[in-house]
Amino acid sequence: MEPNRIELDRSDDGVVVVKVIGEHDVYTAPTLRDQLQAVVAENSAFVVDLTPATFVDSSILRVLLEARREAEGEGLGFAVALDGSEGPGVRRILEVTGLMPIFPVLGSREEALQTARSAKAAS
Amino acid sequence: MNDAELQLRLPAKPENVALVRQALSGIGDVMQVEPTLLADIKTAVTEACNNVVLHAYSDAGDGTLEVEADPDRERVVIVVRDYGNGMLPRPADPDETSPGLGLPLIAALSDRFEIVGGGDRGIEVRMVFMLKEDGEAAAGVNGSVSAQAPDPPTDRSDQAAGVAITPGPFMAPVLGRLTAMLAARADFSLDRLSDAVLVTDAISANVSACIPGRLVEVTFQDGDHKIDLSVGPLVEGGAERLLRAMELPGLERSIEDLAEEIGVVPGSDGEYLQVRLSSES
Numbered sequence: 135m136e137p138n139r140i141e142l143d144r145s146d147d148g149v150v151v152v153k154v155i156g157e158h159d160v161y162t163a164p165t166l167r168d169q170l171q172a173v174v175a176e177n178s179a180f181v182v183d184l185t186p187a188t189f190v191d192s193s194i195l196r197v198l199l200e201a202r203r204e205a206e207g208e209g210l211g212f213a214v215a216l217d218g219s220e221g222p223g224v225r226r227i228l229e230v231t232g233l234m235p236i237f238p239v240l241g242s243r244e245e246a247l248q249t250a251r252s253a254k255a256a257s
Numbered sequence: 258m259n260d261a262e263l264q265l266r267l268p269a270k271p272e273n274v275a276l277v278r279q280a281l282s283g284i285g286d287v288m289q290v291e292p293t294l295l296a297d298i299k300t301a302v303t304e305a306c307n308n309v310v311l312h313a314y315s316d317a318g319d320g321t322l323e324v325e326a327d328p329d330r331e332r333v334v335i336v337v338r339d340y341g342n343g344m345l346p347r348p349a350d351p352d353e354t355s356p357g358l359g360l361p362l363i364a365a366l367s368d369r370f371e372i373v374g375g376g377d378r379g380i381e382v383r384m385v386f387m388l389k390e391d392g393e394a395a396a397g398v399n400g401s402v403s404a405q406a407p408d409p410p411t412d413r414s415d416q417a418a419g420v421a422i423t424p425g426p427f428m429a430p431v432l433g434r435l436t437a438m439l440a441a442r443a444d445f446s447l448d449r450l451s452d453a454v455l456v457t458d459a460i461s462a463n464v465s466a467c468i469p470g471r472l473v474e475v476t477f478q479d480g481d482h483k484i485d486l487s488v489g490p491l492v493e494g495g496a497e498r499l500l501r502a503m504e505l506p507g508l509e510r511s512i513e514d515l516a517e518e519i520g521v522v523p524g525s526d527g528e529y530l531q532v533r534l535s536s537e538s
Contacts, residue, residue: 157272157278159275160274161305192307223293226366230366231361
C-alpha cells in the first residue's frame, strides 16, 4: 500500500513544490491545508504536484482552491502539476468539477514551475 | 440487515472513508472493474461518505456510517446511509471543509442516484454504476430526492468497524484489504500485517459451512498494536469447526501461531469466534 504523505521540495530559484503522494481525502485535507498555509506564509511561489497522487476527493480540491486564493491575494505564483501517471480518478475529478483551467493544471512539474514563476514575476 | 452482498458499518470518522474505498477495491478486483470506472465509483462513494462524516452527526465519531454494496454482472448498487440529523449533501459553504462539490460529483459520476430521507431520521444516498456500456442507459444525470427516511433507523454507534458479507468471492479480498489498512494503522510490521491477512483469508475460505444464515458479520476493533476480530453468528460448534478447518493444509502456520488470543463467546443469535491479532509475534 502506497504510504499517504505530503513532501516539500524546492526548485533552485526557491519555488516550493508540494508533492501529494498516495490517497488524500477528508482525513488528510487539514494536513495539506497546514502545509500550504506555511508555504504562503513564507511568501514563496508554489506548485502542488498531484502526479504521485492515487486519489483525491473534493476536500482536497477545496484546500487547493483556498491555496490558490491565498496565493493570488499575496501575489504569489501558483499552479498544479499532473503528468498523466497519477491515479485514474485524479484527473477525472478535476475535469468533472471544471477546475482544470481554474488552478491552472499543467502537464508536467516543469511547466507548472514555469507558470508559477511567471505569475510571480507578473505580480 | 437486508439483502446486500456487502454491508459495512463504521464509526462516522474521517479516517474511515479510506476503509470504504478499500472494500470497493476488493470488489473491483474480483469483478475486474475497469480502473477508470472503479475510480469514478470510489470518488462518488467517497463524496457520499464525506457528507456523513462531516455533517450527519453533531460530534464526529458519534454516529454510524453504513455502506452497502450489491454488485452483479451488469451493475453495482451502492448505498451510503447515516442515522443523523438528515443533512442533505449541499451547496458550497465557505466555512465548511467540503467545497459543496459532493452532490455534483455523485450526480456526474453515477449512472443513477437517489437521495432518500431528511428530517431527523438520517439520509440514504443510493447510487447505481453500470459495469457495461450496453447495459441500462447511462445517458445524462438521473437523480432524485425524496423524503422517505432510511428504514429501519436503528443506530448502532459502537466504535468497531463491522462488515456483514456473504461468504463467496468478495469476502477474502474485501476483508484482506480492510485488515491490511487497519493493521497498518495499528503499526503492524509488514510481516505481521501479512499474518493478519492470512487469518482473514483463512476465515473467508472456511466460514461458509459454519454460519446459520446467508451473511456473516466480521467486526474489527483496532487499538494500539492490536486488532480484535469477531466473526459470527456461527452455528453451535461452528467456531471450533472453523478453527479446525483453518488448520488444514494451505496455511503453513497454525492459527494459534498467527493470533495472540482466540476465544469463543455466545451471542443471542449464535456463537462468535474472537481472534486477537497483535503487532508483536
